[in-house]
Amino acid sequence: MSTRRGQKRPRGEDRAAPLAAEFPLACGLPPPQAGAVGAALERWGSLRSRAEALQPALRREGRLVQEILDGVLGGEDRGTLRRLASGCGREAQAVARQVAASIGGDGERLRGILAQNQRELLELSAMAAPESRRGLLAEMDAVLDELRRAQDAVHGQLLAAKGEADMAAVRSAGRSLNGLKALTKRLDGEKRGLTKNSALAALLITVCRRVLPVRQVDPSALRAPPPSYGGYLQILDFYFFSDASRFCFGEHFSGPNWFTRLKRNIAILTVKNASGRSVYDGFGEQQ
Numbered sequence: 001m002s003t004r005r006g007q008k009r010p011r012g013e014d015r016a017a018p019l020a021a022e023f024p025l026a027c028g029l030p031p032p033q034a035g036a037v038g039a040a041l042e043r044w045g046s047l048r049s050r051a052e053a054l055q056p057a058l059r060r061e062g063r064l065v066q067e068i069l070d071g072v073l074g075g076e077d078r079g080t081l082r083r084l085a086s087g088c089g090r091e092a093q094a095v096a097r098q099v100a101a102s103i104g105g106d107g108e109r110l111r112g113i114l115a116q117n118q119r120e121l122l123e124l125s126a127m128a129a130p131e132s133r134r135g136l137l138a139e140m141d142a143v144l145d146e147l148r149r150a151q152d153a154v155h156g157q158l159l160a161a162k163g164e165a166d167m168a169a170v171r172s173a174g175r176s177l178n179g180l181k182a183l184t185k186r187l188d189g190e191k192r193g194l195t196k197n198s199a200l201a202a203l204l205i206t207v208c209r210r211v212l213p214v215r216q217v218d219p220s221a222l223r224a225p226p227p228s229y230g231g232y233l234q235i236l237d238f239y240f241f242s243d244a245s246r247f248c249f250g251e252h253f254s255g256p257n258w259f260t261r262l263k264r265n266i267a268i269l270t271v272k273n274a275s276g277r278s279v280y281d282g283f284g285e286q287q
Contacts, residue, residue, distance in 0.1 A: 029176050030157065033150045037180070040146040044187060047143070050136050051194060061197035064117055068110065068204050081207050092210075100211040107212055114208060115240055121201055133194055140191045147184045154180060205258060214243040214256045224281040227268040235266060235283060 029037060084095045103110060114121065154177045161169035222238045225231035236259050244252040249266075251259060271280040 028172055029150070029154070029180075033153055033176070036146060037150050037183075040143045040150075043139070044143050047136060047139055048190070051190070054133060054136075054194065058194070058197060061120070061201070064120060065197055065200045065204060068113055081203055084207050084210055096210050099207065103211060110208065111212055111215070111241060114205075115237075118237075118240055121205060137191065137194060140187075140194075144184060144188060144191070147180060147187070151177060151180045151184065209252075209256050209258055212241070212256065215241045217242045217247070219247070224270070224278065225268055225283060227270050231268045231283075232266055235268075 080095060080099065084092060084099055100107075154173055158170060158173035158177055161167075161173055217239065222235065225234045239247050239249070239257050241256040241258070243255075244257045245254045247257065249257065249259065251257075266283055268283040269280065270278060273279050
């Protein structure tokens with residue numbers, strides 16, 4: 001018998017545990033469910049190695065969102081931030097004033113962090129998960145769905161055993177069902193570890209857009225953006241957190257500009273004369 005019951009597992013051991021081998025035996029699943037769960041967990045084992053390869057990127061993302069939390073938003077609990085992000089009307093306005101007051105003079109520093117890391121935050125907050133891990137998450141969902149189907153089957157067996165007053169079968173099915181639920185929760189937690197930074201980044205961006213003032217920009221200061229992807233990024237950088245009611249790019253119509261899903265094309269035009277001298281440069285948006 002293990003002497004480590006109730007003790008914390010060493011880092012990495014939980015992920016390395018041979019679930020496919022241990023779970024059906026531990027929970028006494030009926031053969032059909034045992035086979036299905038065993039196959040699903042073999043697939044999960046291969047997915048874990050791919051998830052491990054993402055850990056350096058996940059740690060970088062985690063440090064970025066934690067810098068925002070620790071630096072200026074750490075005084076607010078997540079519940080308050082979620083209410084601000086999802087609320088509307090007077091209550092949301094009151095929460096926004098509360099958060100803005102707690103930020104105080106750190107607002108400019110917070111906006112500086114956002115500006116410095118906007119590309120990475122954009123990738124994090126604009127989608128449920130970055131492109132590099134969408135396929136992995138879909139395969140994890142397929143395994144979890146298989147486990148839930150096994151739960152449904154065992155639950156049906158439990159109900160049938162109760163109807164027949166077969167208490168031995170009730171106890172066996174109950175243990176199997178509880179074990180399956182615990183396993184599904186455990187693996188779902190591993191999957192959420194791949195998306196928690198994205199969800200938190202989206203929350204923080206929404207909060208910052210609601211409590212920080214817009215940047216004042218002078219359009220004449222943006223001169224000769226090159227007609228290239230670099231010029232496009234230069235335009236987005238220049239208008240970052242500017243007033244969307246004055247400089248609308250089709251995504252937001254008020255508050256600070258934060259470019260995640262632009263709904264207009266941006267055309268950059270440069271015209272030079274025969275001697276190569278620039279006679280016109282500018283850009284425009286088109287729906």
